[in-house]
Amino acid sequence: MSETRIEIPGPYDFDRVLERLSIDPLHAVDREARLVKVPYYPTGEVITVKGVGTKDEPAFVLSFERDDKSEEKQAHIARIFQWHTGLHEVQAHFLATDLKPIFEEHVGTPIVLDFNPFATIVKSIIHQQLNLKFAFTLTHRFVTGYGTEKDGVWFYPSPEKIATLTVDELRELQFSQRKAEYVIGVGEKVASGELNLEELAHESDEVIIKELTKIRGIGPWTAQSFLLFGLGRPNLFPMADIGIQNAIKKLFGMEQKPTREEMERMSAAWDPYLSYASLYLWRSIE
Incomplete structure (x- = not known):
C-alpha cells in the first residue's frame, strides 16, 4: 500500500462530486469520510481517492494497493476527476454569460468521467x-x-x-x-x-x-x-437531451421546451466549454 497527496487549483467541489457519484448504487462512496473507491481496470486494483482539502484549496490523498506504475495510476485518476482542467477559467467564462446564475450556485462542479x-x-x-x-x-x-x-x-x-x-x-x-x-x-x-x-x-x-x-x-x-x-471532451452539447431542454426551459422561464434553433443560438456564447454548460444545466434540475 502506498499513498500520494495531490493538490490542484480551486475551485473544485469534491463533496459535490461524491454526491453525484453516490446516485449510482454501483459506486463505493463514503460521503462522510469524503472518499470513493475507484476500480482500476488495467490491473484489477482498487484505488481510494480521499478529499482532504476545501473547495477553494482542493487536496486529495490517493491510496494504491501496489507501488508499481504509480505515475500511470495517478494520471488515470487525474483524468477521471479532470484535475487538469482549470475550473477557474470555466467559471470566469460563464459568469459573463446568461448561465451565470447556475454557475454561481454550482461553483466548482467538475465533469467526472466514468471509470472505464x-x-x-x-x-x-x-x-x-x-x-x-x-x-x-x-x-x-x-x-x-x-x-x-x-x-x-x-x-x-x-x-x-x-x-x-x-x-x-x-x-x-x-x-x-x-x-x-x-x-x-x-x-x-x-x-x-x-x-x-x-x-x-x-x-x-x-x-x-x-x-x-x-x-x-x-x-x-x-x-x-x-x-x-x-473521454472528457470539453465542448459537447447534446441538444436532443430532454434534461438539458427542461433545464433551459426552467432557467429562462420559457413556456415550451426550446427548439433546436433556439438552443443553437443560446449555446453560441457557451463555446468552447459546452460540456460544462451541459453539466451545470443537468445539475440545476437534479
Missing part, C-alpha cells in the same frame, strides 16, 4: 429510454450478475465476458430483446477488435460519432455520452 470508457457505452445503451431509477436498477443487476467485485468495488464485465452472454440471460434481468442484442453486439465488436476504443479515442468528436453510430444500438446520444463521460 467501455462501461460508458454499455451503461448508456442500458439507460436508453428508461427512467433513471430503473436504469440504475437494471445496470446494477447486469454488473453484479456478470462483473467482478473487489473490496466492495464493482468492475463492469469485460467485452469478452459480455460476448459470451445470450439474449435469454439478459431477458431474465428485464432487458428488452433489442437492448440485450445491442449490449451483446457491442461486446462482440470490442472483444473481436473490430471496435478499438483506445485507437478511436484519438480521433475527433465528429469521427468518433460517425464510427460509433455505425454500430447497432448506438445513436448520437450514446456516442455523445461516450465523448463526454468516457
